Amino acid sequence: xxxxxxxxxxxxxxxxxxxxxxxxxxxxxxxxxxxxxxxxxxxxxxxxxxxxxxxxxxxxxxxxxxxxxxxxxxxxxxxxxxxxxxxxxxxxxxxxxxxxxxxxxxxxxxxxxxxxxxxxxxxxxxxxxxxxxxxxxxxxxxxxxxxxxxxxxxxxxxxxxxxxxxxxxxxxxxxx
Amino acid sequence: xxxxxxxxxxxxxxxxxxxxxxxxxxxxxxxxxxxxxxxxxxxxxxxxxxxxxxxxxxxxxxxxxxxxxxxxxxxxxxxxxxxxxxxxxxxxxxxxxxxxxxxxxxxxxxxxxxxxxxxxxxxxxxxxxxxxxxxxxxxxxxxxxxxxxxxxxxxxxxxxxxxxxxxxxxxxxxxxxxxx
Amino acid sequence: xxxxxxxxxxxxxxxxxxxxxxxxxxxxxxxxxxxxxxxxxxxxxxxxxxxxxxxxxxxxxxxxxxxxxxxxxxxxxxxxxxxxxxxxxxxxxxxxxxxxxxxxxxxxxxxxxxxxxxxxxxxxxxxxxxxxxxxxxxxxxxxxxxxxxxxxxxxxxxxxxxxxxxxxxxxxxxxxxxxxxxxxxxxxxxxxxxxxxxxxxxxxxxxxxxxxxxxxxxxxxxxxxxxxxxxxxxxxxxxxxxxxxxxxxxxxxxxxxxxxxxxxxxxxxxxxxxxxxxxxxxxxxxxxxxxxxxxxxxxxxxxxxxxxxxxxxxxxxxxxxxxxxxxxxxxxxxxxxxxxxxxxxxxxxxxxxxxxxxxxxxxxxxxxxxxxxxxxxxxxxxxxxxxxxxxxxxxxxxxxxxxxxxxxxxxxxxxxxxxxxxxxxxxxxxxxxxxxxxxxxxxxxxxxxxxxxxxxxxxxxxxxxxxxxxxxxxxxxxxxxxxxxxxxxxxxxxxxxxxxxxxxxxxxxxxxxxxxxxxxxxxxxxxxxxxxxxxxxxxxxxxxxxxxxxxxxxxxxxxxxxxxxxxxxxxxxxxxxxxxxx
Numbered sequence: 001x002x003x004x005x006x007x008x009x010x011x012x013x014x015x016x017x018x019x020x021x022x023x024x025x026x027x028x029x030x031x032x033x034x035x036x037x038x039x040x041x042x043x044x045x046x047x048x049x050x051x052x053x054x055x056x057x058x059x060x061x062x063x064x065x066x067x068x069x070x071x072x073x074x075x076x077x078x079x080x081x082x083x084x085x086x087x088x089x090x091x092x093x094x095x096x097x098x099x100x101x102x103x104x105x106x107x108x109x110x111x112x113x114x115x116x117x118x119x120x121x122x123x124x125x126x127x128x129x130x131x132x133x134x135x136x137x138x139x140x141x142x143x144x145x146x147x148x149x150x151x152x153x154x155x156x157x158x159x160x161x162x163x164x165x166x167x168x169x170x171x172x173x174x175x176x
Numbered sequence: 177x178x179x180x181x182x183x184x185x186x187x188x189x190x191x192x193x194x195x196x197x198x199x200x201x202x203x204x205x206x207x208x209x210x211x212x213x214x215x216x217x218x219x220x221x222x223x224x225x226x227x228x229x230x231x232x233x234x235x236x237x238x239x240x241x242x243x244x245x246x247x248x249x250x251x252x253x254x255x256x257x258x259x260x261x262x263x264x265x266x267x268x269x270x271x272x273x274x275x276x277x278x279x280x281x282x283x284x285x286x287x288x289x290x291x292x293x294x295x296x297x298x299x300x301x302x303x304x305x306x307x308x309x310x311x312x313x314x315x316x317x318x319x320x321x322x323x324x325x326x327x328x329x330x331x332x333x334x335x336x337x338x339x340x341x342x343x344x345x346x347x348x349x350x351x352x353x354x355x356x
Numbered sequence: 357x358x359x360x361x362x363x364x365x366x367x368x369x370x371x372x373x374x375x376x377x378x379x380x381x382x383x384x385x386x387x388x389x390x391x392x393x394x395x396x397x398x399x400x401x402x403x404x405x406x407x408x409x410x411x412x413x414x415x416x417x418x419x420x421x422x423x424x425x426x427x428x429x430x431x432x433x434x435x436x437x438x439x440x441x442x443x444x445x446x447x448x449x450x451x452x453x454x455x456x457x458x459x460x461x462x463x464x465x466x467x468x469x470x471x472x473x474x475x476x477x478x479x480x481x482x483x484x485x486x487x488x489x490x491x492x493x494x495x496x497x498x499x500x501x502x503x504x505x506x507x508x509x510x511x512x513x514x515x516x517x518x519x520x521x522x523x524x525x526x527x528x529x530x531x532x533x534x535x536x537x538x539x540x541x542x543x544x545x546x547x548x549x550x551x552x553x554x555x556x557x558x559x560x561x562x563x564x565x566x567x568x569x570x571x572x573x574x575x576x577x578x579x580x581x582x583x584x585x586x587x588x589x590x591x592x593x594x595x596x597x598x599x600x601x602x603x604x605x606x607x608x609x610x611x612x613x614x615x616x617x618x619x620x621x622x623x624x625x626x627x628x629x630x631x632x633x634x635x636x637x638x639x640x641x642x643x644x645x646x647x648x649x650x651x652x653x654x655x656x657x658x659x660x661x662x663x664x665x666x667x668x669x670x671x672x673x674x675x676x677x678x679x680x681x682x683x684x685x686x687x688x689x690x691x692x693x694x695x696x697x698x699x700x701x702x703x704x705x706x707x708x709x710x711x712x713x714x715x716x717x718x719x720x721x722x723x724x725x726x727x728x729x730x731x732x733x734x735x736x737x738x739x740x741x742x743x744x745x746x747x748x749x750x751x752x753x754x755x756x757x758x759x760x761x762x763x764x765x766x767x768x769x770x771x772x773x774x775x776x777x778x779x780x781x782x783x784x785x786x787x788x789x790x791x792x793x794x795x796x797x798x799x800x801x802x803x804x805x806x807x808x809x810x811x812x813x814x815x816x817x818x819x820x821x822x823x824x825x826x827x828x829x830x831x832x833x834x835x836x837x838x839x840x841x842x843x844x845x846x847x848x849x850x851x852x853x854x855x856x857x858x859x860x861x862x863x864x865x866x867x868x869x870x871x872x873x874x875x876x877x878x879x880x881x882x883x884x885x886x887x888x889x890x891x892x893x894x895x896x897x898x899x900x901x902x903x904x905x906x907x908x909x910x911x912x913x914x915x916x917x918x919x920x921x922x923x924x925x926x927x928x929x930x931x932x933x934x935x936x937x938x
Binding site: 046047048051052054055058059062065066068069070072073076077079080083084085088089090091092093094095097098099101102106107110113114117120121124 | 359360362363366367368369371372374375377378379381382384385386388389392393395396397402403404407408409410411413414417420421423424427428431438442445449507508509510511512514515516519520521
Binding site for chain 3: 194221222223224225226228229232233238239241243245248251281282283287289291299301303305306307309311313315319320321322323335338339341342343344345346347
């Protein structure tokens with residue numbers, strides 16, 4: 001899972017672009033735009049691209065299933081069109097109209113909503129991964145350049161605190 | 177009405193909700209494996225129940241109850257309502273499962289109920305009422321995302337697969353080996 | 357223009373029937389897909405759940421998906437109604453056609469001749485009485501054609517309404533044409549008409565008049581006993597949607613803004629005003645006003661969330677495959693709702709489950725709430741039920757459920773809230789009032805049942821048990837059987853004081869149930885219904901849990917014998933109930 005908060009940035013609303021070459025900057029801006037277009041700031045989101053992709057697939061498959069069922073209704077209703085029954089019975093004529101309106105408007109709109117949501121989610125998943133890949137590559141490209149000989153600074157020494165020092169005493173509270 | 181007291185954590189289980197359904201299906205497959213002249217099931221249902229501790233619903237846990245039902249006609253036969261009950265009871269005893277309920281009652285027809293719990297906590301509940309049903313209960317399991325959709329066993333007609341229709345629009349996982 | 361002889365005699369309704377089946381298939385697919393889409397976001401670790409997609413975009417995606425699902429769910433319900441309307445119309449058309457054919461087949465050619473347009477020419481040469489003969493046949497044919505025309509009008513109105521093919525002017529015309537009927541109904545309600553009278557009146561309306569009232573005045577019929585279940589459901593769902601749309605889309609952010617404002621005032625020392633008597637610090641007028649505004653918005657948010665939960669809970673069918681029917685909802689006090697699993701108007705058996713203390717709209721749809729328990733009972737009724745018989749199971753919360761059960765609840769950690777010292781559950785008033793409402797509801801179900809009434813069982817848990825006991829004291833109760841599940845009493849000391857025969861009075865109390873003591877005491881709500889001398893049929897239940905409280909709430913646990921016993925009672929198989937030994 002990509003945790004944008006930790007991998008991409010530590011500051012809200014920006015994607016770190018450590019003085020990249022121009023082309024890279026364009027990619028960086030694009031990703032930032034894509035993310036912003038989805039209505040979130042980088043600092044407060046995390047996304048599991050694979051999971052979201054799986055959801056996207058389900059959305060598209062739902063749209064397809066609905067499409068097939070609607071098609072089947074439209075095809076069956078087609079048998080009534082131009083029939084003597086449709087001419088004589090106002091209710092039957094209304095059924096034909098219903099199928100047409102549902103096919104061209106109501107169901108079409110539901111499918112549009114579903115597929116639009118799917119595409120938005122896909123953009124979120126893919127762009128987040130793009131950012132992830134990009135930021136990782138930036139680490140490879142730039143982080144090492146700061147340490148051409150590899151990181152050789154010793155690990156910071158922080159001995160564990162002595163519990164007796166941090167235990168609250170005499171009503172004192174210790175902020176942890 | 178006792179809302180006080182500490183809420184205990186349910187015992188650790190080998191599995192959580194993410195795999196509970198398929199595990200329950202495996203339990204059904206195990207139960208009907210090699211059953212003679214198996215006529216197939218007519219319906220599959222999946223019910224979710226609250227998991228309660230100390231009188232309060234534990235939001236972190238859930239319970240599932242999977243039900244396979246024989247058709248009304250098959251449920252009337254001696255094979256299904258008597259022989260299968262005998263067979264499954266002895267299988268569960270042989271397997272060392274805890275058969276903790278075994279009763280027959282009423283008349284026209286006589287109802288039978290047998291319950292057995294496996295070591296992993298999965299509970300079988302075989303009910304030979306007017307319909308004969310095989311229920312499998314998960315017990316309290318930790319809630320988790322479940323995108324599994326095991327296909328029904330025993331040739332359940334698609335329209336009667338209520339569990340598949342309601343939980344995953346019949347987008348089944350790879351078919352499990354069918355037990356006939 | 358009406359249906360003519362030629363129209364009806366030559367019509368083939370097979371294609372229309374196929375179209376009706378196609379609508380039903382569309383309904384099923386929409387319903388299935390709605391369920392599938394809910395699964396993408398309904399749990400934290402679902403594909404679009406918060407664990408996999410956190411932050412504003414994830415929140416927006418889930419919100420959007422929810423809207424999509426409800427749109428599809430609504431459309432699915434509409435497709436089902438269209439299908440039903442077509443099926444009904446096909447039946448009526450075919451019946452009319454068959455009757456027409458009967459009339460035609462019976463014509464004596466020596467006495468009258470049928471023309472191609474359906475007119476009858478009497479053969480006066482063989483007798484003048486043939487004029488009357490032909491007139492008689494003509495009026496029978498006219499009646500059949502009128503019947504077909506009515507069915508056609510009904511179909512048009514139903515399709516126009518449910519499939520939303522009517523233009524706004526057609527819709528308004530339909531509403532307007534039903535305005536007199538809406539007024540009539542209001543007058544009937546004001547006059548205190550019984551559910552049976554209301555149902556008789558409703559059945560006298562044409563379909564377009566009924567749909568006109570539904571479209572124009574859903575609030576008028578939503579909670580009226582005697583209005584058919586399917587119509588009440590449509591009215592309530594429409595009102596629920598309207599009510600949810602009324603909440604401001606910025607409600608959450610408005611609350612957050614106010615909270616921030618108040619926090620800032622507090623941080624800046626602007627909260628208190630010291631200018632009052634004795635310099636006692638009081639909230640400044642501005643702070644107090646903002647606080648009051650905040651409380652109002654929070655209450656609004658609570659209502660919105662509770663209604664949203666209700667809408668979520670009734671989306672799609674129950675685990676039994678039966679539809680949910682929303683028969684009432686309100687947000688007054690703690691709120692309430694009535695939801696049926698399965699249609700009680702067509703069911704053989706109807707179980708009405710009344711929940712007890714602490715029930716409220718915000719927990720109604722939870723797994724452990726009234727609907728969750730009714731769902732389990734519906735599943736059990738299917739497991740133990742009789743082939744060919746359907747059981748509708750209703751979660752009924754249309755009373756002011758007590759929100760406290762023990763004086764200890766008055767202790768709030770460091771102080772006592774004296775107003776809570778007398779627990780609400782100790783007072784039987786809510787049960788008495790609720791019992792009248794429940795009986796009216798049952799009478800409504802009897803009136804709307806298509807076969808003269810179902811086998812009806814009222815089952816109450818805890819304080820709900822007291823309520824059903826109170827209801828069973830009324831000789832006009834429509835309930836056939838009564839079940840008290842861990843009931844503190846039925847409001848009487850003996851079963852023979854109830855209006856339901858003793859043999860149909862049932863009660864259970866698992867060993868160790870926390871309520872066993874108050875019930876046994878028999879001082880507040882009557883004698884313990886499971887007591888030796890009460891005279892009810894006591895059935896077994898399993899102590900499910902380690903504490904009295906857990907046992908009290910454990911009657912729907914998977915291993916509890918109470919579930920089977922309740923199912924056997926509700927489905928009319930009392931001889932198989934496991935009765936506790938004396």
